[in-house]
Amino acid sequence: MSRSLLILGLFVAGCGGNSFANLFPDNREVDVAAVLARLGAPAAARRPQNALGRPVVVLSRNGDPQGLVAWDVEANAKLWSVDRAVDSPPWIAGGAVLFRSGDELVSLSLQDGEELGTLDLDDLVLYGIGAADGLVAVTAGSSAGGVAASFRSGRIWILDETLSRRAPTTDVDKLVGRPAVAGGMVFVPWDRQNITVLDGATGDELCRLVIGDEMVTWIFAAPEGVFYGGKGAFRFTGRSASGRRATGTYRAMEWTDPGFPGDPELWPDAFAGVIDGRPNARARARLTWYPGLSSGDAEVAFADDRLYFVYYRYLVAMRPGDRALQWVRGLDGPVAEAAAVPGGVFVVQESGALRFLRAADGAETWTGDGGVPVARAGIDIAGWAPEGGAVRGExxxxxxxxxxxxxxxxxxxxxxxxxxxxxxxxxxxxxxxxxxxxxxxxxxxxxxxxxxxxxxxxxxxxxxxxxxxxxxxxxxxxxxxxxxxxxxxxxxxxNARDAAPALVAHLFDPETPPEAMEVLVRSIVALGDAAVVAPLQRFLRMYGADTEFNAFPNVLEAAAYGVAAHGGDAGLQFLEELADEWFTPPGLADVLRNVAAGRRAAAPSLSTLPRSVSAADFAAVLAANRSAYASCLTDARRRRPPLAHVDVSFTVTGDGLVIDVSTIPADAGLALCLKPIVEQLALPRFQLQQDRFVVPMDLDPVE
Amino acid sequence: MRLLSFGILVGLLATSPALAQGRRGGGGGRPAVDRAALEAAIEELKAPDMATVLNAITKLAEFADPRATAPLTRLLRAGPPDELTHAAIQALGAISDPDSVDVLIEYTRHRRPRVRRLAVQSIAQIRDPRVNDKVNEALRNALRDSNDRVRGVAAIAIGEHGDRGAMDLLFLAFERNVPEAAISIGKLGGTAEAERLAGFLGRRQLSEILPGFNEFLRRSDFPDDAKVNIIHKLEEIAGPDVKRFLVNFLASPPPGLSQKVKDEAQRVVRIIPDAI
Known part of the structure; x- marks a missing residue:
């Protein structure tokens, strides 16, 4: 056990304090109301929250010597620079700039870079800081994130900007994440499921939330409110006491399609320890957004209705509700940090270039140059947006x-x-x-x-x-x-039936890769009719005894199936004759005979089926079984509240196998959910190889 | 870039006359074939064993009689094992009957490159105005193949088949690293094409260009002045390879080579030192 863990363990055992007690009540409305009263009404950020009231970025220099450069964005001029080891991103905290240097947390004056104070981190892993109005909260713990419950231990410091204690230090047997500070209170996420609100003056616990159906991986405060969540975003309101997504002020942001490269979190993980200050892969592939101002308890808004994805040197702006693409911008080098703010997104590139890109169109409305290669950066500009700038040409x-x-x-x-x-x-x-x-x-x-x-x-x-x-x-x-x-x-x-001839043209193209041949042949069979029999026969002849498909026998079997399905008696006879040729390999001969025999056996029952069924008949079967897949619809509605109605297309084989499900508007999650369930239903049978049915579905529950 | 050594290209050139001799065209000058032997071999194609069928195909290739075209085509379309496919395609090439063009074209799109290569070689041997367009198109398409050996064989086959309309395509192929195209450029091109090929001197390996010049220099229908011009182009980049090339050329000159060209080649040989 490390020294830090031992010390922390002793503290945890001996110093329970008034906070994080096991019996503290969860999700109490009166506590939530008291916290809200201290927070005051949400307001739009009108100027940056730092003590200078000016847009500022602090850059940590990548390379020797390490150090920080503070940049006044509005003046487009350097405020100050210092040479010092920097082992974390810099955080702008009111009138201070905080960063880890070795085993210390260091506070410098935002005004001039002079040292205000230091804090010994006791070899603990730093999770991060929250700050506002001169109050600084710091969390650290025994390990970064994934420690077994029995070894979890964390520490919360409540300090001022000189890093002097404002309230008793709290040691807990919890995993405590990066905190937020607002209204003289400290919001501490812990064990990825809870939030404790501490009084900034006393350290006493004022309120505790337990969220039952979402992990809490982040929390932050802004003039627009306190926000927390995991895959989705909660706003701290009177409804927070419910501890549930459905009854809280919550915005679902889950999706699987399309996936984002790097699998970024909606907001950086508060439980990821700050290991060093080097350029970070997570910072290079991340989502960023800024909360919009909302009235009442109903919604969580995104400023400018924008969600930005930053990857390497690209920025992609989307509408958060439906991920509709708004603009794309490729820069001339990788992005070190980016922060969404009202009116746009501020970007710090590894080269030191600084840019403000307008939310509406991605136009560059301000540029600067920090003059140093950048490892990480702290950005505090919310409330400042450069005026003007031409409309983007492209x-x-x-x-x-x-x-x-x-x-x-x-x-x-x-x-x-x-x-x-x-x-x-x-x-x-x-x-x-x-x-x-x-x-x-x-x-x-x-x-x-x-x-x-x-x-x-x-x-x-x-x-x-x-x-x-x-x-x-x-x-x-x-x-x-x-x-x-x-x-x-x-x-x-x-079910593009008229595509069969175009597919056949690739059947005899040697450039069609062998691994694509089976799906090609099966598609030809599914979409084709009697016209595909001759090319399939020629294909079987050309490659039946050839070594080409030794490693892909299913290709020939699929072709044989097509000849049987579309070729009638003559087709079956062809297969049997080919099976009897002296040069046909025994394995293939067996396949050919089996395919022909199977088709002959199924012929009488096939002849009693309709050629196909109507879309209405197909929809009626689904409607009668709505309860089986209702959860898919409910889930889609939860994930995408604006989505009330979809047209679902089912491509189904004549013997009831569901080949494909897609929806308009596209929702891959809904389609994936429906497919296996619908496949279990007794779907109508028909003679065609496959058909496609479009079924309108309302996502709201049927009364 | 794939390099084709000078030696390999010279080897390819050496095989050209043999390919030409293998052509039977419309059957003129062909020795009489024993009808019974022919029919027996055709019958043996139906035998249910590989050795007998392979032996029959070999005989039919030797007979090179168009009466074997239909049976061999039937055999191919029945879908035989690899060895029989290869042999049957070669036999059809030996027969070079225009009636085999369609089946051979099918096999220029076979999935195995070896089959495509054999089909290209066989189809190039068919000289009949009725199928020239089909053959030319098939050979040009083979130049687009993903397999370098198929492309190489196709490039040479175009020259063998005399498709002068493919000149731009041959230059494109040469630019796209199909060095065999130079041979056909030399076989089919005029003075402008010789100049165009000379434009690659210094940009491409000399060993890739010389086979084309060799063809130009050996043609009786190519003007002496243009041949002298090629020799002057080579003089500009004089080196051991150029000297070796010209020495070989003079050692086995084409019939009817003019004294003017011979003198110019000898002059350049003399002024290039043995070692630079």
Whole structure:
């Protein structure tokens, strides 16, 4: 056991204090009301909250010597600089700049960089600080985040800006995360499920929240209120006492599609220990947003209705409600830190370049240069937004295509995200742009696959996917083969029957990769009719005894199935004759005989089925079983409150296998939830290989 | 960049006459084939064992009789194992019957590169105005293949087949690192193409360009002045490779080579020292 853990353990055992007691009541409305009374009414940030009242950034220098540079953004001039070891990001805390240096927390004057005080961290892992109005709260613990419950221990210091104690230090057997300070109170998240509010003068516990259905991984305070949450965002209101998402003031922000590269949190994890001050991967791939001003208890708003994603040197602005792409901007170098504020997003690049990008269009309305390479930065500019600036010249289409055609390999993950978001915009020209991406010679395969997937989700996507199939590999003109497997799957999922001939053209293209051949053949069979029998027979003949598909026997089996399904008696006879050829490998011969025999056996019952069923009949079967999948609809409504109605498309085989489910508006989570459940229902059978049914669904519960 | 050594290209050149001799065209000058032997070999194609069928295909390739085209096509379309596929395609090449063009074109799109290569070589042997367009298109398409050996064979085959309309495509192929295209450029090109090929001197390996010049210099239908111009271009970059090339050229000159060209080549050989 380390020295720090031992000391902390002794404190925890001996000093229970008035806070964090086991019997302190959770979620008491009267306590919440008292805290709210001290917080006062939310207000819009009118000027930065630091003691100077001016927009300031503090940069930690990357390289030797280490040090800090404070920059007055409004004056676009250096305030001061100091050379000193910096082992954390710098935090701007009222009239001070705090940072870890070795085993000490150091406070410098924001005004002139003079040292105000230090605090020995006792070898504990620092989680972070919160500060406001001269009050500074610091949390630390025995280890960074993931310690087993029996070893958890944390410490909370309540200090002033000279790092002198304002209230007793509290040691607890909890995992305490980075705190927030507001209204003379300290909000401490702990054990990822609770929030304790301490009095800044006494350290006494004033209020405790336990959130029952969401992990609490972060908390912060702003003039607009106190916000906390995990995947979603709560605002501290009178409804916080409920301890639940549904009854609290809560905004769901969960989604799985599209995924964000680096899997960033909605707000930085308060329980991630501050290990060092080096450039941080989490800072390079992160979401940033600033709370909007809301009245009442009903909502959590985002300033400018914007959620920003920062990745490497790209910024992507989305609407938080539906992740609709608003703008994209690629910078000339990686971003060290970024902070959303009302009116835009402030960016500090590793080069030292400073920029303010306007929320509306991403236009650069202010620039500066800190003059040093930057490792990390503290940003406090909320309430300041540069005036003016021309409207950005490029429209969204131009911005997105510039990003998508960017040859920078390091940007591929964010280009993939842009592609997924761009593919959802309703502009009819987008499908053509996606096709351009699909056809671009040097486009990485993951982006081409993503483009095909995005086209699958677009109402006019079939035609463009078919156009993509017109391409064939051409060495001389550096033209790649289209991603046939992905396109074939997409066309099959959309039940694009007229695409079968275009797919057949790739059946005999040697550039179709072997691993894509099975899905290609199955798509031809699913979408085709009697016209595909001859090419499938030729394919079986050409490769039946050939060694090419030794490692992919399912390809030949799929082709045989197609001949049986669409070829009638003559097709079955063909399979049996091929099985009897002396050169047909025994394994394949067995497959051919089995496929033919199976089809002959099923023929009588198949003939009694209708060719297909109507969409109304299919919808009626689903409606009768709504209770089976109602939870999917409820969950989608919870995740995306504006979503009240969707059209769900089901592509289903004649024997009841659900090939694909998609929704308009697109919601991959809903589609994924519905598919296995609907597959379990007794769906109507029909003769066609597959058909597609569009079923309108209201997400609200049926009265 | 894939480099084709001078030695390999010279080897390829050496095989060209043999390929030409293998062509049977419309059957003119072909020795009479024993009808019974031919029919027996055709019958053996139906045998249910690999060795017998392979033996029959070999015989039919030797007979090179168009009457075997349909049976061999049937065999290919039945989907035989690899060895029989390879042999049947080569046999059709030996027969070089225009009726086999369609099936050979199908096999220029086979998934295995070896099959595509054999099909390209076989199809290039078919000289019949009725199918020239089909053959030319198939050979040009093969230049776009992802496999470098298929592209190389196609580039040479275009020259063998005499597709002068493919000149721009051959230059594109040469620029795109298909060095075999230089040979066909030399076989088919005029003075402008010789100049264009010379434009690659200093930008591409000399060993990739010399085979093209070799073809130009050996042609009786290529003007002497243009041949002298090629020699002057080589003189500008005089070195051991150039000297070796010209020495070899003079050692086995093409029939009817003019004294003017011979003198110029000898002059350049003399002024290039043995070692630089």
């Amino acid at each position: 429209d969204l289409h131009t911005q997105a295509m510039a990003a998508l055609l960017d040859p920078d390999a390091a940007a591929v993950p964010v280009r993939s995200l842009v592609l997924a978001l761009f593919g959802r915009t309703t502009d009819p020209g987008v499908s053509r742009d996606l096709l351009e991406v699909l056809r671009a010679p040097q486009m990485p395969v993951e982006l081409r696959n993503e483009a095909a997937h995005a086209l699958q989700l677009r109402p006019d996507g079939d035609g463009f996917l078919r156009q993509a199939l017109e391409d064939h590999y051409d060495y001389l003109h550096d033209r790649p083969a289209p991603p046939v497997g992905v396109i074939a799957t997409a066309l099959r999922n959309r």
